[in-house]
Amino acid sequence: MMNPVHATDLLKQMLLVRRFEEKCAELYTQEKIRGFLHLYIGEEAVGIGVMQALRPEDAVVATYREHGHALARGMPAGVVMAEMFGKQEGCSRGRGGSMHLFDAKLRFYGGNAIVGGGLPLAIGLALADKIRNNARVTCCFFGDGAVAEGEFHECMNLASLWKLPVLLICENNRYAMGTRLDFSHSVTDLYKKAAAYAVPASAVDGMDVLAVEDAAKSATAAVLSGQGPYLLECRTYRFRAHSMYDPELYREKAEVEEWKKRDPIPMLIQAMEANGFKVDLADMEGQVAKQVDEGIAFAEAGSWEPVADLLRFVYSEDPA
């Protein structure tokens, strides 16, 4: 039974990520944002669906395509935008940029731009919880590309061996940058790889936020029961280019258009309407636009960290 208040909240969160990132793309062309910019557009249902299963005490390790995760975890749009502007009011003081969003209070451990590199961190966070008997979950997001990395396999083995409380979310968007799934993987049902490590696993429609939420909640419950890790493969699709530099020579426009028919935002609206709930999209768009605009204004008003501080935080500072 669909809860209309909750569904509306999910819709609003997805819309926020969508509109926020559309603005990011614009701001990139205006050179307000530089470096690499990886948009999550099309994949919003995964991050937002999974985040519903997590509590404040849980931890999140994300990838370099993590604006959506940061916003869904509760980072203010302005703080994320300021980070992308390189301003010291950003969540990482402007030292990380788009790919390295961090927030200690939210237990948001990045923003890791080495494919697969966040997995060992996540199992280490989970190990700390296991040793300390903290009933917490560490949720690690990674892509289909990471599943080909050795670190994925090392971590699956270790997490299973030590029964670590880690929720492994594979965001399978079918392309490792420009290399299609079946050019990367001998077994393209990625969740099946978990069987080799005795890790329970399943796949879910990553364009359906409610399905992702349900699957993530079941998986989280399994992890919290003490049985160890769970691998959830979320099958999704990236509507935009890999980054702003990508001319998209590796896929057909028709394929993108076909996937856009399963855009998670209209899909949720349709599901809500099918359940008899009316969505006031114009009102919601207005609220989201205001939030994004305020975020941009916050970033614009931000300041540059003094160059004199460049070498701060290479090492911890002695407590004064």
Place this chain on the structure above:
Amino acid sequence: MTYREAVREAIRKALRADDRVFLMGEDVGRYGGCYAVSKGLLSEFGPDRIRDTPLSESAFVGAGIGAALGGMRPIVEIMTVNFSLLALDQIMNNAATLLHMSGGQFNVPLVIRMATGGGRQLAAQHSHSLEGWYAHIPGIKVLTPAVLEDAHGMLLAAIQDPDPVLIFENALLYNAEGELPANAGPVDIRHAAIRRPGRDVSVITYGNSLGKALEAARNLAGKGIDAEVIDLRTLRPLDDRTLMDSVARTHRALIVDEGWRSGGISAEISARITEQAFYDLDAPVQRLCGAECPMPYAAHLEAASIPQVATIAAAIEGMVQPHG
């Protein structure tokens, strides 16, 4: 007491003093440690605190980083320096960067220990001295204990450090005998140490080359050459002050390093002396380094690949006129 026992005693003290400390690595538990450093600790502390890991260097080093972020104080043992390259991504891209990249939010209180160095006929994949490479990386500290007191006290200092510390234990030193004061505790990890004062030349070295340099200096004393021997102790951050003060007194510097010459820590030290103490020098800075080849197996070739007492003595003699 041996160097090995000094390290073990420090690990034991750290485990007793702080329940956030645990040791993990390949064969650290049931086997007792590849170099027997952790022998006996499993029965004393149990498998939660002395953790045998799979052969997954990247995963368990990264897990150490994650556990440190999660409030623990892990000591990770990597069997030998060449294997650490399998974990270099985690060391470089995570441990060394997280604090700066997160704008000061996430420090990584992690200690990584590993065996380093040649001299055991273990050939080209177990014998290199790559600590100089690691010293290239801002965000980590690189310690090279050469004496028992440092083998023990540097680990205790490292475990109290809020940031990632790498400790390189030269495997030939594990059997070295020495005394550890009953009240031995953490030692300073910021300064080099003058292990033998002298007037004629500053011999700058670390690790297993320290003992060789001291022996060479002793041998030359009878020939009227008075060499000062400096133990770098810490390769990052380098203690420029002690080096420059020494060079200001001796006016000559010889750097002895098992690592390769090209782009190595010896090059860095030479450059710093040239930058900071050029006008104190009476002769060009000299270097005696590992031969520029993968480490060979045959004993005579291996011996020729790394600095030895005789080659160090010859290098010093080549720089210094004996006092009459």
